[in-house]
Amino acid sequence: MAGSGSTLDSALEEYRRKREFSGTPEPEGSVRKRRKRTSAPRFVIQKHAARRLHYDFRLEIDGVLKSWAIPKGPSVEIGEKRLAVETEDHPLDYADFEGVIPKGHYGAGRVIVWDTGRFHVEDDALEGYARGKLSVELEGSRLKGRWSLVRTKGGDAKQWLLIKSRDDSDSEQTPPRPDEDEQSIISGRGFDELDQPERAAPSEAPDASKVPYSSAESTHDLPDEARQAPFPELKPLIPQLVDEVPKGDGWLHELKLDGYRLLAEKRGDEIRLFTRNRNDWTARFPDLTRQLAELACDNAVIDGEVVVYNSDGTTDFQALQNALKDQEEAELDFVAFDLPYFEDHDLTRVALPERKALLSRLLDASRSMPNVTLGEGIVGQGEALMEKVCEMGVEGVVSKRLDARYASGKQSSWLKTKCINNDEFVIGGYTEPQGERRHFGSLLLGYYEGEQLIYCGRVGTGFSAKALSSLGAQLRDLQCESSPFQRGPERDISRLARWVNPELIAQVHYTTWTRDGRLRHPSFQGLREDKRPRQVKRDIPERASMASRKTPSSSSRTARPSSSKASPEVRLTSPDKILFDKHQLTKQDLADFYQDIGDWIMPYLVRRPLSLLRCPDGDTGECFFQKHPQSTFSDPVRTLAIEDEEVLYIEDLAGLLTLVQYGVLEIHPWGSTIDDPDRPDSLTFDLDPGPGIAWPALVEAAKILRNILLTLGLNSFAKLSGSKGVHVVVPLTPQAEWREAKSFAKAISQRLAREMPDTFIATATKAKRHERIFIDYLRNSKGATSVACYSTRAKGEASVAVPIRWKELSPRLTPAHYRIDTLRSRLGSLRSDPWKGYWECDQTIDHDMLEALES
Structure with a gap:
């Protein structure tokens, strides 16, 4: 399939190979990065009188125009099917092409734009194209409504059908048939007039907003409120x-x-x-x-x-x-x-x-x-x-x-x-770097009140290596002897500061302001050059705080395990110790993060045996797992004997913050609670990609697993692991014991490996996992663990394991999509839990399911 899964250069390779641009007026096409725009993507239908008259249907997908040749033109009656033969990808510039392709060149003949406009899809257009089924809603001048593009089964993979679908609107007006409109929608010319100048578009074109301007005639259509005036x-x-x-x-x-x-x-x-x-x-x-x-x-x-x-x-x-x-x-x-x-x-x-x-x-x-x-x-x-x-x-x-x-x-x-607070602040100084950081540690920020520069905090995250080097050189050139702040930093910061003339403006993301006028969790985004420093003021919203409006209330999670909402007094020693080196996130930053998201993470932790990944010297130092108690843990971290094994667990947010105090960067709970340790209340399938497996393949694998579970009557939930995989989690009513749960999970994994051996593998042997996905079912046994929802990962990006809705799982995300500095804005915007219904799910596994899997 042309263009799929390749760079844009290769996507246009066939288009360019077929054309000699020195002899054809067609555009060569510029290399365009793939990305979404703020407007809907464009479609175009070009009427093409080549050896045989046909219509070229093109959709803007993934940075190019995906193209189909439709011999009889687009279908206009509901249910009407038209053959659509996929052709090579075309550059976006081709959407405006009209003209005569000379004889002897590929596609020789005359081309006009029969219709153009925007289109919408319910899901991801590239995914639909790859699956061979696209449902599009066209908003053109001549065609309006819904159509489906469906790849035919068997035979030529380039053969599709274009089918007119029923619309939601009450209007049953049939769009014009292609042979009823012979003129271009953008130039007003027919085939025989392509050698003549453009003229006004046909008067019957229904959407006046699409009719182009002629600068000599445009002003008579201006609204009455428009007034003639000098530039x-x-x-x-x-x-x-x-x-x-x-x-x-x-x-x-x-x-x-x-x-x-x-x-x-x-x-x-x-x-x-x-x-x-x-x-x-x-x-x-x-x-x-x-x-x-x-x-x-x-x-x-x-x-x-x-x-x-x-x-x-x-x-x-x-x-x-x-x-x-x-x-x-x-x-x-x-x-x-x-x-x-x-x-x-x-x-x-x-x-x-x-x-x-x-x-x-x-x-x-x-x-x-x-x-x-x-x-x-x-x-x-x-x-x-x-x-x-x-x-x-x-x-x-x-x-x-x-x-x-x-x-x-x-x-x-x-x-x-x-969603994300994002403002400009004047740079008045910096601190020296620590650890492996070079050039500077953090920037000291402020804003103007009248003539006074007011200190409001420091930012030490968000810098690329290039930014550190470039900005460090600028700061050294601006050094001065005294602080530019009228109300300056705290004494311990001032003692280590290097002051600069307040000439640079930083753009900074942050979560909120503290009561004493400091930025909370700031992250550097870049320097601004379009404002003057004295224009930088504190921007204060005029209504109630967003945080109080957006944080989901506990009443929406009544079925969850309860946890304390109090702000516990847990003393952190060395709160400025760097735990995530790349982003310069400290122990205090991690504690603040967990306190902010306490309502979200605690239900997945309370009263569960825990395995902890501790990194006392941060993510770049030595890390080790701890499953059993040590005398160093203070009271909020509790211990319990389960059979002959001593385990750790917590009851409340104070326990979680105590784990931060001891350098815990990852939290891995059991799939059962201390109240019923022998019977799991969830199963976890960890889809682990082997070498050569791209993220879109992992997304598709998770959806295949979900469908199998649904055929057994089991609902499941998706979680980004924060590392490189996806977890598919099945909530259970605690009934089956661990032995049965493991057998069931193993049977699921082996069935997938048996039916799709080129995609899945159910054994942990690394030598056999090249270009295959390991379905790790071994987490479903007593004492085994998996990373908790909303736990951080000891990775350089400070990523977080995050529950998501199934409809969110797509190639646009990555396993480590959310980080400490971005998750708060997501949670603050949610009206409901992405795993809504998880705690209320009443389902069990039984012997009949196991037999169905093994048959």
């Missing part, structure tokens, strides 16, 4: 920070991006890019400037943000900063979200939906701008969107009042709500 010198509208997404249908909610806010100004053929302070950054973005010069208008001001996307669709400020400093390659995108000025007209008094519609039409009419996209959002449903984006690890949501005008400066008509 302005604008500053952007700045959203006000709040801690609750506004309710109601009067708001448009968009993803909050983590980049540089810019105003793109087009005056004739000239493009200029300005920061919020009117600094000219045009020279920093030559490729985006070239693309924006293709805007289909004479003059305009577009408000947007330059970002770098991660592969999971989130934006990465540090990658953006590194790209600007030529420290690493990254693709830059300009996300456009407002149009305050257009074609000699001031649009600031025009309502937001109309400004957005004008912007959408402008971008759709403009060619050769693959890295300029429309920032889209949803009206209403703000709380649901907030929950979703916080689960994704996105910074937050920007909410914009639909009826508000555009005005420069901070306005209450735009509100920002954060």
